[in-house]
Amino acid sequence: ALLSSLFTWYGKNYYALGFIKKSNDNYDRAIKEAFKITNTEEKRKLLHFIYGNKAVNYDQASSSDSLYFYTHKAYKTLPRVVEATNLIYYFLRFKKNKDSAKFYLDEAERLLKTSTETFDQMRFYFTSGRYYNSNKDYERALECYEKSLKLSLKMKRSKNIMDSYWEIAEIYRIQNDIPKSNEYLLEYIKVRDSLAQDSKMAIQTSEKKIIEDEKKQYQKSKGKLYYILGASFLLDIFIGLFSYSYYRKSQHKDLLLEKNKSLISQKNEEVEDLKIKVNEAFDGMLLLAKTNDPSFITRFQELYPEFCNKLLSVNPNLNIAELTLCAMIWLGFSSKDIAEYTFITPKSVEMKKYRLRKRLDLEEQKNL
Numbered sequence: 001a002l003l004s005s006l007f008t009w010y011g012k013n014y015y016a017l018g019f020i021k022k023s024n025d026n027y028d029r030a031i032k033e034a035f036k037i038t039n040t041e042e043k044r045k046l047l048h049f050i051y052g053n054k055a056v057n058y059d060q061a062s063s064s065d066s067l068y069f070y071t072h073k074a075y076k077t078l079p080r081v082v083e084a085t086n087l088i089y090y091f092l093r094f095k096k097n098k099d100s101a102k103f104y105l106d107e108a109e110r111l112l113k114t115s116t117e118t119f120d121q122m123r124f125y126f127t128s129g130r131y132y133n134s135n136k137d138y139e140r141a142l143e144c145y146e147k148s149l150k151l152s153l154k155m156k157r158s159k160n161i162m163d164s165y166w167e168i169a170e171i172y173r174i175q176n177d178i179p180k181s182n183e184y185l186l187e188y189i190k191v192r193d194s195l196a197q198d199s200k201m202a203i204q205t206s207e208k209k210i211i212e213d214e215k216k217q218y219q220k221s222k223g224k225l226y227y228i229l230g231a232s233f234l235l236d237i238f239i240g241l242f243s244y245s246y247y248r249k250s251q252h253k254d255l256l257l258e259k260n261k262s263l264i265s266q267k268n269e270e271v272e273d274l275k276i277k278v279n280e281a282f283d284g285m286l287l288l289a290k291t292n293d294p295s296f297i298t299r300f301q302e303l304y305p306e307f308c309n310k311l312l313s314v315n316p317n318l319n320i321a322e323l324t325l326c327a328m329i330w331l332g333f334s335s336k337d338i339a340e341y342t343f344i345t346p347k348s349v350e351m352k353k354y355r356l357r358k359r360l361d362l363e364e365q366k367n368l
Contacts, residue, residue, distance in 0.1 A: 004033035048078035064094040081120035084108035085127035122151035
């Protein structure tokens with residue numbers, strides 16, 4: 001059980017740093033160790049925890065089949081409010097199946113009656129908001145999101161606070177209450193920027209720690225090498241085989257030096273992989289834009305936190321759709337690209353750009 005728990009927390013830490021493959025590898029090892037546990041109840045709880053966390057990885061990778069597989073596996077292993085709400089989210093986002101979403105919403109409400117966890121209440125209200133929002137019942141959706149926000153603030157859960165601000169801002173935008181929408185959007189941006197800074201510091205700290213560890217390991221290896229060479233030299237003096245031993249010692253030295261050079265080279269490659277994985281977020285953000293995913297602007301703002309702030313300083317009444325258009329233009333998408341990705345005509349895109357110029361008070365000849 002201890003070994004399974006250890007691999008699970010390794011998986012959670014790798015997820016937090018954005019290394020999904022390493023996270024999944026550790027979750028797989030955790031599952032393997034969990035099946036060795038003889039206590040049935042302990043095994044069930046631990047497997048439920050691992051399946052639920054692994055499902056989050058596939059949500060990050062937008063792999064809907066694997067997301068459903070592990071979420072449903074966690075729910076079947078130990079039915080709880082969190083997994084029920086995750087299944088609601090799955091059927092709303094990937095399957096557009098409101099009947100199945102309603103089934104799990106009822107299940108979540110039933111399970112909530114026996115739960116004393118504030119987190120369960122917060123998740124239930126947030127997901128209920130999503131369900132009512134999908135049915136265009138904005139009044140009930142707003143009511144649920146407000147309850148979720150209140151509980152998130154009480155628990156000081158920044159990610160959930162941020163999500164609630166975003167959803168509330170979206171509803172006010174749909175209702176054409178732009179000042180109210182921007183009020184919540186700015187709150188969202190504040191929390192998001194704080195989280196992005198914390199995440200950036202964590203990645204930089206991890207990268208620095210890896211480099212420092214490898215330097216220490218190299219210095220330690222060098223120290224051992226000098227010790228071995230010194231001992232060999234003394235041994236050569238005592239046994240009177242200076243020439244022969246010196247030859248062998250030189251060979252041994254070259255071998256160790258080559259081995260350490262290879263190790264340093266390997267570790268440098270691993271550090272470069274770290275940097276590459278951090279930058280993979282950019283490709284994921286482009287994919288969200290090309291698939292017209294609503295979370296594109298959220299991901300964009302995580303990578304370029306000052307972008308929307310600067311635009312809103314020009315015109316604080318810009319709505320989410322206009323900010324999204326600005327982001328796509330800034331990324332270099334042509335009008336044809338934007339039309340294709342957002343399922344509208346190029347003429348409609350040009351009209352949106354024309355209105356955007358007016359909103360930003362730009363001269364006609366100035367490059368948008």
